[in-house]
Amino acid sequence: MFYRLNLTNYNLNQQEKRNSKDSVFGDKCEALSTYDFWETAKVFSSADAKRMKDVEYCCSIFILANEGIVDQTNGKKINDYYDDYRDDFDKDGALEKKILKAMDIIEDIIDKTTIGFLSKKAQMYTLFCVIFQMFDKKKTFENFFEKVKIFVSVYSKFRNEFVINYDDPVMSSLYESIKKYKLASSEGINKGTNRTIRFEILYKLCNEESEEVFQALGKMTDDMRQRLDAKKDKKDELEMDDIIDKEEQS
Template sequence: MISKNFHIVKVKDLYDKFTAGVLVVDESYQRRKVWNETDKIRLIETILIGYIVPSLYLWDAETNPTTGQTITHIVDGQQRVNAIVEFIEGEFSLLKSSLTQPDITGSYANKKFDELTKEEKVNIWSYNIPVVQLSEVDNVETIKSIFYRLNLTDYNLRAQEKRHSTSNGLFAELAIELSENEFWSNNNLFNAGDIKRMKDIEFCASLILLARDGIINQTTQRPLNNAYDDYKDVYKERDTDKIRILSWIDSLDKFINDKTIGFIQKKSQLYTMFTVIDHFERNEIEISDNIISNFTEFVKMYLDYRNEEVDNNDTIKIILNTYKLAVSEGINKLQNRMIRFNIMKKVLLQGISNIDIKDI
């Protein structure tokens, strides 16, 4: 039976342990920082006015037998701890627009920690945070399960974050490694919100599925969940799949220019380009200047196109309309993925003006 000890810890003690590296976040199951600046400011505001904040859940994971130093995991509450540490270290100010108490706005608006009065600083250092200390837990798997349960609702934790909190292993490690490739940040393919919610890792995990299984129906989380489980401990093709996906990334970079980047930044288009590049590489089709030109031409027509009444004899409009329908809803359905793949493949190889309508 897991034991729980309820007590309080002062911000000063919390800060010292966190900055000393003895109070830690285990990234093998914890999600990334999710709070935005407003969330952080409102936590600090709560502390300044002396209201109660939610409890932290802590677990003493290991003790150094020589020094007696204990490493404690933050099982739940890393967002709060990070916000407190960042404010004390001057990483953000209390923006007036984010404060909620009109009667104290004048005292704290736009101030950083160093700009507070001595009394206000002391109040923060001495603020008591409630803690639930977990004990009689002898393995991290149980802790992962507790973390998952504490964050069970979809509001708190997305599907990818749930996978991250309950799974590790070879498949998970490859998805994370791929997500750290500079290609994504260099081309702004995932925004800050995507990264915080691990959508970049989820997309890279989908690329691994593409490398392994080809284009599949992915309207539910089941394919990814199964892959995380199936390739957790044994993943013989890991290095091969990694090399293959890195090659796709190198090839996709050739298609990116000022005229096409907006198109490629859409996740459905990004995925479609990877499906076509995979086809090209498997069939040893070189990405020529002509193929790049065909793509740029298509993107311009696509971005300029508005849903119009389609003349049955106007092949270009039929192609554009069919493609747009395949990205308007059900973008992860196998049928719509295949429509986009087939159109894009023909566009790149032939040019949109040379496609026979019977081929669509």
């Protein structure tokens, strides 16, 4: 009876309705949501936890580990997993081990410069995509932190309003990639196509060996910082003008 009530109660969100079902998959996802990792990375708010959005997100991570990037613009995929894996899921614990191993790597790159990026659900999902693929391709994680950190640095300062035309082909290509990544992070973030765009760009960078690329990213970060500083100075000037106007009027 409780299951029927949950399905008809308009106050319940999709995950709260799923929670009324008996499902091994659901139990695994709920257990994953209790790890301290999520608090360390500041991925979930207290409101997320109250409405079981943390469990729903962990469903997406398990699905990613199991079959790769999928489109999740609605709840159908998770609903199917709750039904299809009602009696058995990840029996040997291989998927859970894969996720926990990825969590260990991510924890090692969390600091004050990366936390703002990693705490965003879409970006954390992208990083899991990258790490899972690196596991599958048996890639090393040498300089992984430095590579992610420099990407986060330029990404956090990148603004679409700052149109820069670079003559250097490496700089121009990187600029367009980050612009594309930014767009794929700002709308339809759970679409399979946008998830794939973000993954491909970050994966390529994390496996890049050319020092020229990272020097170019460093220069781009400086360029963006200068434009942000100029914008801030202009805003400060405008605010000071307002103060002067008010003083003259008083």
